[in-house]
Amino acid sequence: MAQDFTDAATARAWDADPAARNPARTEQLDLLLTIIEQEHRPGTAILDIGMGSGRVEESLFGRLPEVHVVGIDHSEAMLGLAAGRLAPWRGRYQAIRHDLTDLGSLELPSGPYPIVFSVQTLHNLADRHKVGVVARVFDALMPGGLFLLLDRIAVEPPGLFPSYRALWERLGRVHGTALAEGRTYAEHLDVLADQGDRPADLEGHLAWFRGAGFEAACLHLHANRALIVGRKSGG
Numbered sequence: 001m002a003q004d005f006t007d008a009a010t011a012r013a014w015d016a017d018p019a020a021r022n023p024a025r026t027e028q029l030d031l032l033l034t035i036i037e038q039e040h041r042p043g044t045a046i047l048d049i050g051m052g053s054g055r056v057e058e059s060l061f062g063r064l065p066e067v068h069v070v071g072i073d074h075s076e077a078m079l080g081l082a083a084g085r086l087a088p089w090r091g092r093y094q095a096i097r098h099d100l101t102d103l104g105s106l107e108l109p110s111g112p113y114p115i116v117f118s119v120q121t122l123h124n125l126a127d128r129h130k131v132g133v134v135a136r137v138f139d140a141l142m143p144g145g146l147f148l149l150l151d152r153i154a155v156e157p158p159g160l161f162p163s164y165r166a167l168w169e170r171l172g173r174v175h176g177t178a179l180a181e182g183r184t185y186a187e188h189l190d191v192l193a194d195q196g197d198r199p200a201d202l203e204g205h206l207a208w209f210r211g212a213g214f215e216a217a218c219l220h221l222h223a224n225r226a227l228i229v230g231r232k233s234g235g
């Protein structure tokens with residue numbers, strides 16, 4: 001059955017060990033936070049698309065003592081976990097419960113933002129909604145602002161599936177964890193369908209970024225996990 005983050009048990013299970021199914025997460029999060037540290041402009045807020053249980057904020061507040069975050073998520077269960085985790089920083093973030101498939105009614109406080117980021121969230125949305133989020137982020141950024149997207153991407157082309165699998169197996173050996181991505185391409189598609197994941201390919205993401213007006217590049221790629229960064233010109 002598709003992963004439903006609005007379900008309390010699902011939210012708790014994911015929050016208990018987010019790197020279990022994605023051992024590349026720790027390194028890629030460190031890369032994302034390193035860029036944010038360099039780009040952050042004191043006195044401005046940062047926007048998080050898919051704040052979840054506040055794990056990224058916990059790391060961010062540890063590295064940037066005075067940063068303020070506006071976080072969006074539709075899951076009360078995930079935001080409840082965030083409230084507990086982020087209790088020491090209660091005044092430093094504003095959580096907005098909102099569905100990213102309904103951007104028309106989304107009101108964003110404290111913008112425009114110099115930095116927007118999104119971690120492991122957009123692959124939950126259909127492509128038309130991913131495109132909508134990228135366009136909305138572009139509008140929400142100040143000139144010169146940066147969008148950092150860290151997410152699962154599609155395994156493409158299918159003929160390279162064994163090469164992806166070799167990297168997952170290596171990751172599993174290095175981190176002592178078994179990655180359930182499937183042994184064949186067909187099995188991999190079944191895994192995605194079971195989880196309700198809808199990852200788009202890397203070229204598609206870059207095209208959406210550029211179509212929205214960003215200068216964009218993939219700064220880090222580990223098999224099917226990508227850190228894509230877009231700069232809005234000006235500033």
Ligand SMILES: C[S@@+](CC[C@H](N)C(=O)[O-])C[C@H]1O[C@@H](n2cnc3c(N)ncnc32)[C@H](O)[C@@H]1O
Binds near residue numbers: 049053073
């Ligand atoms: C895998 S969690 C990642 C949370 C956080 N970014 C992190 O990396 O720690 C994905 C999050 O996306 C949120 N999400 C999924 N679909 C959403 C939607 N349509 N609108 C708002 N949030 C959504 C879920 O509720 C969940 O908290």
